[in-house]
């Protein structure tokens with residue numbers, strides 16, 4: 204299980220220890236060497252709670268991992284278009300650590316998120332998502348529900364499903380996927396009848412595959428029907444005495460006589476190019492030393508953001524403008540929120556990387 208330093212992966216580690224202590228997990232953290240101190244604090248705290256070490260994986264030998272690759276890439280800063288940092292500092296160390304052993308990798312995509320987590324291209328690594336209804340990756344589920352497998356899957360359903368559900372299930376299963384009946388619809392129709400039966404059918408189907416899960420005889424998560432959403436994540440921290448990293452805590456700022464709040468919405472490198480402008484201002488005002496360190500990387504025409512440099516973003520008028528725009532956006536969202544937690548409203552905007560911010 205990867206611990207990113209973010210709240211969701213930490214909550215998953217807590218959840219698995221509480222609910223599935225029989226599953227022997229190994230934990231790892233791929234260290235870029237550029238995280239905020241709170242990330243390292245959280246990992247230390249988790250080690251105490253879990254009673255196990257979190258392996259620190261680094262893809263460089265002599266120097267800070269990020270700086271090592273900055274030299275190799277000749278000062279070319281990573282960006283969403285050229286994300287060498289994730290590949291070199293997150294994926295490669297993990298895949299190297301795992302080697303060719305069959306591995307089940309637990310990924311903390313929440314039940315209220317609409318994104319697919321990290322799925323390795325290596326066939327010996329299988330991702331499982333215990334927080335959401337659909338715990339298997341979309342990729343492998345799509346293969347199972349392929350139209351060519353209708354009769355095989357129907358037979359498995361007849362073996363595992365409750366009698367009262369079988370007619371409706373067969374109706375769903377026998378309807379082929381098409382433009383009118385999409386894969387996602389079919390999958391949800393089946394999951395809405397029973398998550399555990401769906402899991403048992405897929406587990407049985409995978410027995411004939413080369414997936415890592417085929418190597419184990421029984422799997423406790425087959426009966427798991429929990430869907431863990433953001434409130435549950437915070438409760439897992441609270442109820443188990445683990446501290447949520449400080450950077451998630453909204454802090455007040457003042458603009459034009461009004462009060463807004465800002466915070467960091469993610470773990471990862473302090474200079475991550477995925478952060479929003481208001482988060483850069485948060486970094487400038489709350490961790491000025493780190494902001495200046497981020498600034499030092501901007502040279503030879505390379506900048507963290509496409510549109511402006513860090514030197515420009517901290518000009519007083521620009522800071523005010525960013526806060527003004529941020530406050531207006533928050534007010535707008537508070538009028539029609541999907542969630543009533545301020546941190547979720549702020550998070551909704553995030554564009555991010557499933558390898559670093561979980």
Ligand code: SF4
Nearest residue numbers: 288289471472475559
């Ligand atoms: S946190 Fe951002 S900068 Fe750091 S490795 Fe991940 S994507 Fe790259």
